[in-house]
Amino acid sequence: MRNKGVIALCLLLAVLSGCDRQDSFPNRPILLICPWSPGGGTDSISRHIAFLLEQDLGVPVNVVNATGGSGVTGHTRGATARPDGYTMTMVTVELSMLHWRSLTNISYKDFKPVIMLNQDAAALFVRTDSQWTSLGELQEAIRQNPGKLKASGTAFGAIWHVALAGWLTNVGLNPSDTIWIPMGGSKPSLVELLAGGVDMVCCSLPEARVLLADKVRCLGVMAEERVPAFSDVPTFKELGVDWQVLGYRGLALPLGVPQDRYEILAAAARRAVTSDAYLEFVANMGADAAAMPSEEFRRFLAKADETFGQIMASEVFSGVTRKYGAMFFPKLLLGLLALCFLGCLGIDRFRVSEDAQTITASGMLDLAIAVGCIVLYLVLAEFVGFIVTAAVLLFLLFWRLRVRWIVALPVSLALVPLLYQIFAVGLRVPLPRGWLSW
Amino acid sequence: MEQVLEAFELVFANPMVWVAVFLSATFGVFIGSIPGLTATMAVALLVPITYWLEPEVALAAIVTMVACAIFAGDIPTTLLRIPGTPASAAYADDAKALTNLGKSDTALGVALVCSVAGGLFGALVLMGLGHQLAKIATLFSAVEYFWLYLLGLSSAVVVSSGPKLRALLSLTIGLLLSTVGLSAVHSQARFTFGQPELFDGIGFIPAMIGLFGVSEVLKNLIDLQQDHTDSTEDRVGGENQNSLDVGRMQRFVYQPIKSVLGSGSELLLTRKWHALRSGGIGVLIGMLPGAGADIAAWVSLAVSKRFSNKPEAYGKGSIEGIADATTANSAALAGAWIPALVFGIPGDSVTAIVIGVLLMKNITPGPEIFEKQAPLVYSIYLIFILANLVLIPIGFLAIKAGGFIVRIPRRVLLPIILLFCVLGSYALNSSYFDIGTMLVMGLLGFVLERRKIPLAPVVLGLILGPPLEERFIQTITGSDGSLAGFLDPQRPLALGLAAVFALVWVSAIVMGIRQKKSNPE
Incomplete structure (x- = not known):
């Protein structure tokens, strides 16, 4: 009986795969x-x-x-x-x-x-209620208080940090005269700017556009020419700093x-x-x-x-140095983990939960088969395609769990193509196509 | 007033709005109930279509879809213990425990009613207090976020049932796993072993599917071994106790509505103040750009347990816990719109996309929108109310359709769940690596659960680990390496949050000691 099922499966798949244009x-x-x-x-x-x-x-x-x-x-x-x-x-x-x-x-x-x-050119922003109204004033403030003002815009060493460091070098300052607070992107940096956590933000003009109305002030843009959509923002070049950075x-x-x-x-x-x-x-x-x-x-x-x-x-x-390295936080956590582990070990040696069933040999095999199926999917799906792999694996698991084939076969055959249609066609998830190139 | 009327006309007189609301409600329920498909992804899929739509139609579609998706996330959480969205992870154990008792309809009914109530509350706050609250959102700098995240993490330990040390261990595992990958603040690879895929770290969606879904499948495989009966009568949930000797109208219309919605509304009415508190927590956390519906659910659940009469029920099927957490995560959605509308700063990833859509239509969110586009703002308020009302019938149908799952024999269901786990973890990034992550986390979850270590804190650790480290490094860099930066007297809000954090831990330890004294095992 099972052979018939396999033949039917192959036939169905062959029919379904017939509708493909290979030439264009x-x-x-x-x-x-x-x-x-x-x-x-x-x-x-x-x-x-x-x-x-x-x-x-x-x-x-x-x-x-x-x-x-x-x-x-x-x-x-x-x-x-x-x-x-x-x-x-x-x-x-x-x-x-x-x-x-x-x-x-x-x-x-x-x-x-x-x-x-x-x-997109880099630009420099400060809060509207800050004391700096021009690039020159901010430059002077950094010169007066080296290592005091905080800046942000993106991660350490990423594009807007490069832009800021280049500007400081260009006007004869040291990049470490400002403290660069590394942030996940321009949005959190701008939020931090509003909250007073940093004093200036370097990012592109479109990224700060909605805040330009009354929350932040743009001191200049690091481009050759003014940006058409923001024609009232002066370029650094006009302000006497020959420095451009473009993403x-x-x-x-x-x-x-x-x-x-x-x-x-x-x-x-x-x-x-x-x-x-x-x-x-x-x-x-x-x-x-x-x-x-x-x-x-x-x-x-x-x-x-x-x-x-x-x-x-x-x-x-x-010239830019950092104090707290990448391993500082993980080390802290490792210490905490060790403490918790020893604590739990001391209390009850990680006793197995009362309502957990004991694992028999055949239960172990079941686990291995379930895990093996996922591994098999990882190995095969890209070549064989989602439909064949998923249908075969589903059938295999049904068989192992002793589901009668009269239930198992139609469920595998109907569900997998249906899922493909929903995920790959409807939701645009690029499922592997493989041999059938459905 | 004229503008309000105009808004009414924009929303209710336009048949396209109604079509969009109903279609996106259905779509949202579908997306939310499949683990791995997130509301953000659904909104991103919608963006190209919004190009052809009028602004209010596009907004109606997005608002409705997200509200429905966050509720629908509770359906797989309750029935299968696989959180449909991260916002449901906090109460996964509670919800599944109720299903095992045959009370899945009650649990989902409460989740539905409370989600609607939370959503409506959020909308009312957005309308009435948006401007005032938005100012709070701009007070949060790195150090305030640091304390807020610590508070969020603490709530995972507070809500856990059983020994707190195990919850802390589980949380630390999650945090440690979150450090895999390229550190956002250092731009430096950690624990990646040269694999480019690991640069992205361990995604919390595949991890969540693995920890809850795969481990549940594995556990059930072992349980199946024990009963050697070949019957296919074996179900995931217990039987629902519906009596059959009543009229057809009674049985198919009245009773289901009563069993799903009745208990929920009853609970809501008897716990009005709790609901208000949870809604308030949801809106406040939701409006912070660095925190969203998931953290709101955790914190609300922890507060709920702290002030509950029967804290021992939490984690073992507490209906009050589910009510408070679902209220908060739905209220958080409206909260995210507060900074988005008032300042143009997105409160979460969905509102980030919304701002993009508005800009595309040449509407600039921010202070001006209230003057120049007032009718549009009012129509957003109306849409929020409409979306939550539409959720009632659509959510009810979804619960009834979902109830079908519990009737599928376990032997047939388990392989299908496994396939869905594979699909769900692949769907987000189309990456095979994520499937591998899911598998490894599934095995980890299976082992941890057998040793009575709760799983939910691992997920929270994975979600909050990276931002916590980021804020930690940012604060300490800003204060030039001195720990005093965390308790800056110039930032009273940070001091307040730190005090609450200290209070939570001191009271937890004191209560733990008192309990030990009263019943030394």
């Missing part, structure tokens, strides 16, 4: 990796571009937030993805910085740039994507960033729309990489 590109969903979390500027740009590309290419474009590690996670995943044109990455300025801080080996050389979307965002593919696919994607991206919908969106956001075609973007990346390399190697950063 793209014919299945494209993944757009965003290295930052939902709600931020990069995420909202990613989702807009994805939406526009989707309409242009006629296949779903799904945004995945591969966050964490100051951008390491997302960029690494994008660079090492299968180069079939179905995975794109929203690269950000961290691509030019992370490898100089030896946090990753990934650099711009691991990507094939498609298009640059925009650039960028752009689309890139992993190396090795076939040229014809690359061209299809690049053309679609070009159409997207010149569409009225996109231009209106970036204008509302306060970002600029300086899209840059791929060859120019490539040269830009090479130059940015060199510039950041120089900054990160220069005395700007060697």
